[in-house]
Amino acid sequence: MWGKKVCHWGVRLSLGLGLISCACVAAPDDMNKWFRGFKQQASHKQLYQLLWALPKGGDLHHHLSGAGFSEWWYDIATSPQRNGGYEYFTKTRILHCKGYGTNEFGPNPQYLLFRTIQASSYHALSDCEKQEYHPLSALSEEQKQAFLNSIRLDKAHEGRNEFFETHWQRLNELVANPHIGAHILLKNMQAFASEGLQYLETQVNVDRAQDNKGNPLSPEQTLSIYLDMLASPQAKATGVTVRFQYALLRFLPNAESHLAWMYDFVDQHRDIYVGINMVGREDNDKGYPLRFLPALRSLRQRYPAINLAIHAGEVDEPNQHVKDTLLLGAQRIGHGLNTITDPDTLLLMRHGPYLIEINLISNKLLEYTPDLSTHPFPEYLRTDIPVALTTDDRGMWDSTLTDEYFVAVHHFNLSWTELVSLGENSLKYSFLSSEDKRKALEQYRHRVAEFETAILSGSTALPSLPPIRGFMCNHYPTLCEKG
Structure with a gap:
């Protein structure tokens, strides 16, 4: 398609139009050279703009x-037309109510502001509560602003305890409403489509939902609400393919x-669920991996x-939990x-068949790698351990997949080949069926090739960005400066 034409390189950035061009069309191998030159000249905002448009x-x-x-949680939860007709109440003050429940202060988290309940639970409270x-x-x-801030890590003093011990406890009964969950899914699909994603493998549990009167919904009833959303014109218009995983909270006694x-x-x-994921705080040793080896071996005999x-x-x-997890x-x-601390497992994982899902922003905010320069991601990437960038709990980080790409390029100087390999790995190691995976990879490679052609020919104007x-904004403030 490109022939072997070689040309003198020049990178031209048109700040007003967001144009990126080269003096002439070049061979595909020159994309790494172009990207190296671009990174040397581009501002943070120009780099972000390129990565936003990247397939x-x-x-x-x-x-x-x-x-x-x-804001999605709030807007959907306060819209009966979208949330299934539920009404919600959230805790805005603490009165130290006494004399109810199983002890003096009751069984619920009494000192957690913005814990949210539905109307059926509210009406069962005492007058004081x-x-x-x-x-x-x-x-x-x-x-409202305090409510919004209460379910994201937006302050320097917040870390993993704030995340693990308050965020879901505040969402509380919002998570039990599948109508809200289905709309959160749609909003994710729409947002991901705007930054060029084509496949989402998300964790959706359907066994603990309840209706607006507090009665349990069956898993089948709950799943049908999500499937109806996926079949809706709005979801189909995104072009994002979605599959589900089921999440096991590993440290519970009945896990x-x-x-x-x-x-x-x-x-x-199996048409919608493509796998199971063991989740939960790993410093809770009750969820150690080898606990589940007998159960999994028994289940593999039957399914x-x-x-x-x-x-x-x-x-x-x-x-050695990663090694033990591979045994599972x-x-x-x-x-x-x-x-990175287990050399034998590192050697085992080189060249596949296992992939590590990398979450740079999550690891920073939860203080597992507060200094990103110590993150093992580039060591994995450059010793041929398959990796892909992923978003984890992106709503609580207030971040996007493009943010993950920006952090990776900014801190670790990724080449164009490395950048594209991350997207390829995310499809190659997905749990899609073999045929769906083949089609997805073919689509991705075609989209990337078109993007490269447009860049190198100077025929593309990068899209304007949504609000970052x-x-x-907190960690790279020049991105959010006006002008």
Whole structure:
């Protein structure tokens, strides 16, 4: 297509139009040379603009309940037309109500502001407790902003304890509403489409939903709400392919029995569920990997193979949990941070067949690698351990997949070939069927080739950017400067 034409290189950036061009069309091998020159001259905003427009493959490590931006939660939860007719109340003050529940202060987290409940739960409260809550739809502007801030890590003193111990506890019964979940899914699809993603593999659980009167919904009823959303014209218009994983909270006392239920449910819904993921805070040793080896071996005797993507190595100390996770049968490792401390496992993972799902922003904000210069990502990438960039709980980081790409290029000087390989790996190591994976890879390679052609021929005007989100503004403030 390109022939072997070689030309003198010049990178021209038109700040007003966002144009990027070369003096003439070049051979494909020159893309690395072009990108190297571009990085040397480009501002943060110009680099971000290029990465926003870059075709992207998939997001493989995506907790749906953690992937809703604060304003999405609020807007959907306060819209009965979209949330299924539910009404919500959130805690805005603490009155130290006494004399109810199983002890003096009751069984619920009494000191957690912005813990949100639905109307059926609100009406069951004592008169004193009701005074602690305010209708979500009637918050003052100050209260609304505090609610929005309460479910994202936006302050320097916040870290993993704030995340693990308050965010989902505040969302609380919002997460039990599948209508909200389905709309959060749609918003993710629309947002991802705008930054060039073509595949989303997200974690969706359907066994603990309830209707607006507080009655349990069956898993089948809940799943149908999500499937109806995926079949909607709005979802189809995004062009984003979606598959689900089922998430096992690994440290719960009944985790083995829940895993058995998941195996059966995923086996019955293989058209939409492509795997199971073991999740949860890894410094809670009750969820150690080898706990599940007997259960998984028993389940593999009864069910055809089910894909496993398991969180491992998201801890501060060295251990062999990643190696143990591979023994469980994992095909993908979530985070894999401390794999760098286990040389035998590093050697085992070179050249595949396992992929590490890299979450740079998550690892920074949760203080596993507060200094990104110590992150093992470039060591994995450049010693041929398959990796892909993923977003984890992006709503709570207030970030995008483009943000992950920017952080990677900015801190680790990625080449164009390395950049494109991340998108390719995200599809190659997805849990799509073989035929769907082949088609997805073919589509991705075609999109990248078209993008390269447009850049090198000078025929592209990069799109204008949406407002850049909080993580980038906090850590790379020049991106958010006006002008």
